[in-house]
Amino acid sequence: MSDSASNGAPVGNSLPQDLVEIGRVLGAYGVKGWVKIQPYSADAAALLTARQWWLKAPVPPGKSGALSHPQITRVVSAKKHGSAVVAQLAVIPDRDRAEASKGYTIWVPRASFPKADPDEFYWVDLVGCRVMGVDGEGNSALIGQVMEVSDNGAHGLLHVARAEDDGQGGLALLLNEKGRTQEVLVPFVEAHVHNVDLSKKLLESNWPVDL
Numbered sequence: 001m002s003d004s005a006s007n008g009a010p011v012g013n014s015l016p017q018d019l020v021e022i023g024r025v026l027g028a029y030g031v032k033g034w035v036k037i038q039p040y041s042a043d044a045a046a047l048l049t050a051r052q053w054w055l056k057a058p059v060p061p062g063k064s065g066a067l068s069h070p071q072i073t074r075v076v077s078a079k080k081h082g083s084a085v086v087a088q089l090a091v092i093p094d095r096d097r098a099e100a101s102k103g104y105t106i107w108v109p110r111a112s113f114p115k116a117d118p119d120e121f122y123w124v125d126l127v128g129c130r131v132m133g134v135d136g137e138g139n140s141a142l143i144g145q146v147m148e149v150s151d152n153g154a155h156g157l158l159h160v161a162r163a164e165d166d167g168q169g170g171l172a173l174l175l176n177e178k179g180r181t182q183e184v185l186v187p188f189v190e191a192h193v194h195n196v197d198l199s200k201k202l203l204e205s206n207w208p209v210d211l
Helices: 045-049 095-100
Strands: 019-029 034-039 052-056 071-081 084-089 105-109 130-134 140-151 156-165 171-173 183-188 193-197 202-208
Touching: 019 045, 019 052, 019 084, 019 095, 045 071, 045 084, 045 105, 140 171, 140 183, 140 202, 183 193, 183 202
Parallel strands: 130 202
Antiparallel strands: 019 034, 019 105, 034 084, 052 071, 052 105, 071 084, 130 140, 140 156, 156 171, 156 183, 193 202
């Protein structure tokens, strides 16, 4: 898959340092080369407003690092289609190329995201935040750190890796008996997460620490 200055998309090896993965190509849409995108967030504003996307091919099994350099393309048009987004891209001229792009991931610079409303947050900004909950006595206590945010169809879910303070200002992740990170799912809704301070990378909730 390639693009060139002739279709309005600059090409080069220099990548923005703040690229964020925000969606995945599901396949072709229609017969004119449009593609159907599954956004990773219920709010697809970043997909709809960015004029350029970076497309990254899936890496074949056993080929770590191969075909992993994102390719920039101009977004000719993009619009909501139910829970998905459909788009016409300069780099994809026909249905065959659209079908061949299935599985590609879509990346845009974080700096290009529209400004969020005061009570709204981009999920990418929640990753890495500490999550506080309450212990059995109702006191604030650390649950862990957000590793991922997903959508269960009704609201966001924080995938929190259990952790404890390492005594040096950082966190030490807690592992289970199989050596895997212990995970807690915390609903990202106002009833449970009552304070979000992105400047401190801190979320405060009433979620039980020992659940």
